[in-house]
Amino acid sequence: MRLLQLHTDFVEYCPVSKEIAQAEQDVSKEKVHLEDIVVTLVAIENGDDERLAKTAADEIRTYLAKLKTNRILIYPYAHLSSDLAPAESAIAVIKSIEKFARASGFDVYRAPFGWTKSFAVQVKGHPLSENFKHLLNSSDISATLASTPTGVLDGPREKVSVALSEEEKLESTWWILEPNGKMSPVADYDFKPSDMKLRNFVNYETAKRRAADEQPSHIKLMKGLGIADYEPASDPGNMRFYPKGKLMKSLIEQYVSREIARYGGMEVETPVMYDSKHPSMESYFNRFPARQYGLTSDNHRQLFLRFAACFGQFLMAKDFMLSYKHLPLRLYELTRYSFRREKSGELSGLRRLRAFSMPDCHAFCMDINQAKEELLKRFNLSSTVINSIGLSTSETLEMAIRFTQEFYNENRDFVIKLVGKFGRPVLVELWKKRSFYFILKWEFNFVDSTGKASALSTDQVDIENGSRYGIEFVAENGDKKNPVILHNSPSGAIERVIFALLENCSEMGTKGVKPSLPLWLAHTQVRIIAVGTRHLDKCKQICSELTEQKIRSDIDDRDESVSNKIRQSEVEWIDYTLVVGDKEIEAGVFVVRKRNQGQHTKVTISQLIDEIRLRTKGMPYLPLNLPAYLSSRPIIMA
Known part of the structure; x- marks a missing residue:
C-alpha cells in the first residue's frame, strides 16, 4: 500500500464518469469542496489486506497528530503504483481504512472508488505538508522486507527472497574438517598460532553479523592509488573506476575468461533484466538468498535486475536439444553487471557492492556422480585462477564448505577428497535440512583487516533448477531427465578480487614488507x-x-x-x-x-x-x- 498525505488549504473534486466496471454505485456528480484538510492519496497493492488497513490508519493518526488536525479525505489514487490489487480487494481495504480512521475519532471523508474525477488541491507551505509512506504486511516477508516493526517504508519496495529470510534464522552446526578427515566441533578444535586467520574466519561466520563497524584499509589504498572511489551521484554500492582501476579490472576479467575457455566454458551473453512474474523466475528468486532491484517497463510489466547469470543461462539451456553425450555442458558469462540490493550497513569500499562484475560458469551434469567429478575439476580451475591472480590458497585464503547432513552421510569420502585438495583445515557449516536449491557449496574466503570475511571463488551443487526451468536431456536409455547443475565462479566478483589484493597489500605493510600488486x-x-x-x-x-x-x-x-x-x-x-x-x-x-x-x-x-x-x-x-x-x-x- 502506498500513501501520499498532503496537508491542504483546500481540495475539491468532481466525479465525472465510471473508470472501471467495479466502480462504486449511487455516486453524486456534484463538486465537493473541503478546506483545511489532509488529503490521503491511497493505492492498494497486491497482498494488502485489513491488517495493513489498520497499519495505514495508525500511520494516518501519527501524521494528523503532528499537524494538530483531525480532518481527512481518503482519496483512491491508483497512479501511485503499478502493482495494483484487484478492484474488489482494493475497495474493501479502502473501506477498512475509513472504518479504522472513524474509530479513531477523525472527521473522515472519502472520494468514490473507480471513478474518473476532476481534481484541484492547494497544499500548505510548511515542512510537514507532504508525506509519503509505503506500507507492507510484516507477514509478507517472502516478497518484501519492512524496514520498521510497523511495516512502514519511506522508499520503494525492496524485494527479499524466502531463502534470504530463512538464511538469517537458519540453524547450523559448525565444525572444523581437517584434510585427514577428522571433523571436530568448532568449540573443541585446538587452534594453533598458524590458524589465526581461520579462527577469525570462524568467529565472523558463526556470528553472522555482516554490518561494517569500521573502514577496511583497502579504501584508503584504492583512493590513494587512483584505482576507484565512491560515486556520490549513484546508488550506494556503485563505484567509479579510474583508468588505473579499469585497466586492472579488464586484465583480471581477461584472465579469468581465458582460463574458463580453456576449461571448456562456452561464453554467452544474456539480458540484465527479467520479468519477475515469469514462473521460473519467481520460484527461483525465492530460493536464492539475495535482495533485488525492481523496475517497471513502459507496458507496466514488473522487471528485476539480475543478481546472477543463472536466469539467462538456464533459459538458454532449456531451449537446447541435449543428449547425455553433450554433458557436462558448460556455459559461461562475465556479467557486467550483476545487481544485489545489499543492506547499506554492509556496503564498504569494494568488499560488498550493489553492482559488480561476476564470472559465472554453470555446468549441466547427468547425475550427482558426474557432478562430483566435474566439481573437482572446477576446484582445480578455481585454485589455479585465484593463486595466479595473486591470492594464495595456502597462506592468504580460508575455505568454507557447507552441506546437508544427508549429503555428507552419503558422500563423506568425496567431501574429504575435496578438503584434501585445499590442504588445510576448513570451516564446515552443516545443515540438518536443506533450505536452498543446493546441497553443497564451497568457497574461498578472504578475511580483511577488520575481521570481516568475503567469499571469492565458489561452486554449488544444485538439484532443483534443472526441473524448475524445464531443462532436459535424453539419457542413454532414451528417458528424459533433468540435469544436476553446478554454479561456479573461479574468482568471485572482479571488484572483490581487487579488494582482497589491496587488503593483502595493506597486511604486507603492517609486516614491514613493501606492499605491491602483481x-x-x-x-x-x-x-x-x-x-x-x-x-x-x-x-x-x-x-x-x-x-x-x-x-x-x-x-x-x-x-x-x-x-x-x-x-x-x-x-x-x-x-x-x-x-x-x-x-x-x-x-x-x-x-x-x-x-x-x-x-x-x-x-x-x-x-x-x-x-x-x-x-x-x-x-x-x-x-x-x-x-x-x-x-x-x-x-x-x-
Missing part, C-alpha cells in the same frame, strides 16, 4: 625518468621499445628534480624506475631502481625486458590507458 596488474610497470629535457628523445625511444614487447611504461617529463620523480614513482608503487642521463645513454646501461628489492642495479634494456616478461609470463597484457607523458595526465583527486 606486476601483470600494475598500471605502469616501468617508469622512465629523464635527468634533463635533452634526454627525452631517448626516453621516448625506450618507451616505444618496451611497448613493442608488451610492457607498460611511461615517462616522467615534468619539471621536477630526479629525486622528486623517484619519490612519485614510489608513491605509485611502480616496480621498475629507470633513470636516463648522459652516462646511461653513452654506455647503453641504465640504472634501475627495483622497488620491492629496495636496490639500484644496472641493466641493459634487453635484460630489463627479459626480466619483466619472465615475471609476467602467461598473463594477459593490455596497453597503457593514460598518456605516456606524466605532464599530459590529469590529476585525479581521489
